[in-house]
Amino acid sequence: xxxxxxxxxxxxxxxAIDSDQVESVVDIGxxxxxxxxxxxxxxxxxxRSRVVTVVDTQxxxxxxPAGSDARRAVITRVEGHHYALLVDALxxxxxxxxLPIASGVSLDRGWGAAGRGVVERDGEPILAIxxxxxxxxxxxxxxx
Numbered sequence: 001x002x003x004x005x006x007x008x009x010x011x012x013x014x015x016a017i018d019s020d021q022v023e024s025v026v027d028i029g030x031x032x033x034x035x036x037x038x039x040x041x042x043x044x045x046x047x048r049s050r051v052v053t054v055v056d057t058q059x060x061x062x063x064x065p066a067g068s069d070a071r072r073a074v075i076t077r078v079e080g081h082h083y084a085l086l087v088d089a090l091x092x093x094x095x096x097x098x099l100p101i102a103s104g105v106s107l108d109r110g111w112g113a114a115g116r117g118v119v120e121r122d123g124e125p126i127l128a129i130x131x132x133x134x135x136x137x138x139x140x141x142x143x144x
Contacts, residue, residue, distance in 0.1 A: 003020075003095065005017060005018060005119055006019060006090065007091040007092045007126065008087040008090050009091065010058065011058050012088065014091065015127050015128070018128065022074055022076060023075045023082070024074075032045070041054070045084060050082060054073065054086065055135060061134065066088075072088070073086050076132075078132055078135055079138065094121070096120070096121070098116070101127075114131075115129060116129065
C-alpha cells in the first residue's frame with residue numbers, strides 16, 4: 001500500500017521523508033547559537049510563536065556541516081518538542097511504496113542509521129530516512 005512521502009535534497013542527495021514525520025516545511029529566519037549544544041544543533045529559532053531546535057542535517061549524518069545560508073527546513077515533532085531539520089531543497093510530495101534496502105548495500109556515515117528503506121521514483125531508488133535518527137539523543141538509531 002502506498003504512503004505519502006516528501007522528497008527533499010540533503011547534501012545533494014534525494015531523500016524520502018514519511019509524511020507522518022512532517023508537520024510543515026518552512027524557511028527558517030535568524031538562528032540563535034546555543035553554547036555547548038551537540039555539534040549537529042545549529043541553534044534555536046522562533047517559528048509561529050514557538051521556539052524550535054534547528055538541526056544541521058548534514059552534520060547529523062556525519063558530513064560537513066551545511067553552510068550558514070541553509071534556510072529550508074522540515075519541521076517535525078518528537079516527544080512533544082519541535083525540530084527544524086535543514087534541507088537543501090524540497091522537491092515533491094507523492095505516494096510511494098516503501099521497499100527494503102537491498103541486501104549487500106552499505107550506507108556510509110549516518111545514512112545507515114537514518115535509512116529505513118527505499119522508494120522508487122521514475123525507476124530511480126531514493127533513500128527513505130527516519131528524521132528521529134537525526135535528532136541528538138532520540139531514536140534507536142541516533143547518530144549523535
